[in-house]
Amino acid sequence: MKELTIAMPKGRIFEEAVVMLKRAGYKLPPEFEDSRKLIIEVPEEKLRFILAKPMDVPTYVEHGVADLGIAGKDVMLEEERNVYELLDLQISHxxxxxxxxxxxxxxxxxxxxxxxxxxxxxxxxxxxxxxxxxxxxxxxxxxxxxxxxxxxxxxxxxxxxxxxxxxxxxxxxxxxITSRLIVNPVSYRIKHRRIQEMVDRLDEIISAGSIS
Ligand SMILES: Nc1ncnc2c1ncn2[C@@H]1O[C@H](COP(=O)(O)OP(=O)(O)OP(=O)(O)O)[C@@H](O)[C@H]1O
Ligand SMILES: O=P(O)(O)OC[C@H]1O[C@H](OP(=O)(O)OP(=O)(O)O)[C@H](O)[C@@H]1O
CATH class of the missing domain: 3.40.190.10 (Periplasmic binding protein-like II)
Known part of the structure; x- marks a missing residue:
């Protein structure tokens, strides 16, 4: 299974995004609640998280140092980065x-x-x-x-x-505005199965309508 790096926005989206990932079945360590760490490794899930300023998330994803990211549509419109939007997460309205x-x-x-x-x-x-x-x-x-x-x-x-x-x-x-799951186009091609699995799991949570 290929490792995925996800750029997460610090600040108000963060908590809702973490809740969503947990509901989708990803086991995230306590560091997500009470740490100032900026890079969190979750080897059990083959995931690595970068905790970034919200406006910087598309930059990390465009440059491929993160495969995926979570960013507000406001940031996407302002930054116009070369990334794909995979999902409307329906959080931070x-x-x-x-x-x-x-x-x-x-x-x-x-x-x-x-x-x-x-x-x-x-x-x-x-x-x-x-x-x-x-x-x-x-x-x-x-x-x-x-x-x-x-x-x-x-x-x-x-x-x-x-x-x-x-x-x-x-x-x-x-x-x-809502928050979006975004992806680096090359990562999407070479890690397609892994990414699509995450998209499907998150999509299920969104469809169940249990987030905000
Ligand atoms: N009042 C709000 N209510 C709901 N969502 C919001 C609100 N303000 C901003 N957002 C959404 O949350 C994202 C992150 O906002 P946040 O306030 O955490 O960061 P920021 O103001 O961009 O960063 P910083 O304050 O660190 O410069 C925004 O890009 C937007 O999509
Ligand atoms: O309609 P409301 O619920 O009051 O929310 C709107 C406020 O939230 C955001 O500010 P933020 O708290 O991020 O502070 P900022 O001034 O540092 O951007 C935004 O820039 C508004 O000022």
Whole structure:
């Protein structure tokens, strides 16, 4: 049986992804709950996990140092890496939206947009026929319109609480987001049986509808 390396996103997807793998029958050691290790070997399952920043997962998979990865659709759209999407895991549901201060219109000349997703935001406004200036931030995006840095933000919304608590409103919904199982195209060819077995096991869990 060929070993598989999987790039897992640290952070909020991680826990749900681990639950899913366990339900699919993979026996994962306690290191998954209480360790700061960044590489976890599971020889009994012939699996090796790399714990990466969510935005970096497609990079590891594209370069083939991970065969598989788990990444939000937001990351896939932003990164546009040469990988295949195998499964919609139906976890970490959220969406990307345009938001801003209530009852405001965007500056007519080159309105400014703050976002962690410059590629997605640029292509969205281009499709709308609007010329905008994108300001890339790495977090706490909601601050930008409040302190007058930008007219709008493009950011993730889940419960809407961050927008509400900061007095912002949603103007447009751009795209629904869930996490995806992605694969390196070469790995998919040379480790096809092993990978397909994992896909089938995860697919069964998704179809049973027992995750989030
Ligand atoms: N509020 C949310 N609710 C549900 N899913 C979310 C939410 N925010 C982000 N996500 C999804 O989870 C993924 C990882 O988000 P997370 O907040 O863990 O990492 P990050 O913000 O990209 O990383 P970091 O905070 O380490 O820079 C995102 O790519 C997205 O798909
Ligand atoms: O609609 P909600 O349920 O409030 O979730 C949305 C928030 O969650 C994410 O932020 P995160 O917690 O990852 O912090 P960040 O500002 O560091 O990106 C996202 O960027 C929003 O700010």
């Amino acid at each position: 959220c969406y990307l939206a345009v938001a801003g201060l209530p009852n405001t219109v965007m500056n007519e000349v080159a309105p400014r947009i703050a976002t962690k997703y410059p590629a997605v935001a640029s292509s969205y406004f281009r499709e709308q026929g609007e010329q905008v200036e994108i300001i890339k931030l790495n977090g706490s995006i909601e601050i930008a319109p409040i302190i007058g840095l930008t007219d709008r933000i493009v950011d993730i919304v889940s419960t809407g609480q961050t927008l509400r608590d900061n007095g912002l409103v949603e103007y447009e919904r751009i795209v629904d």
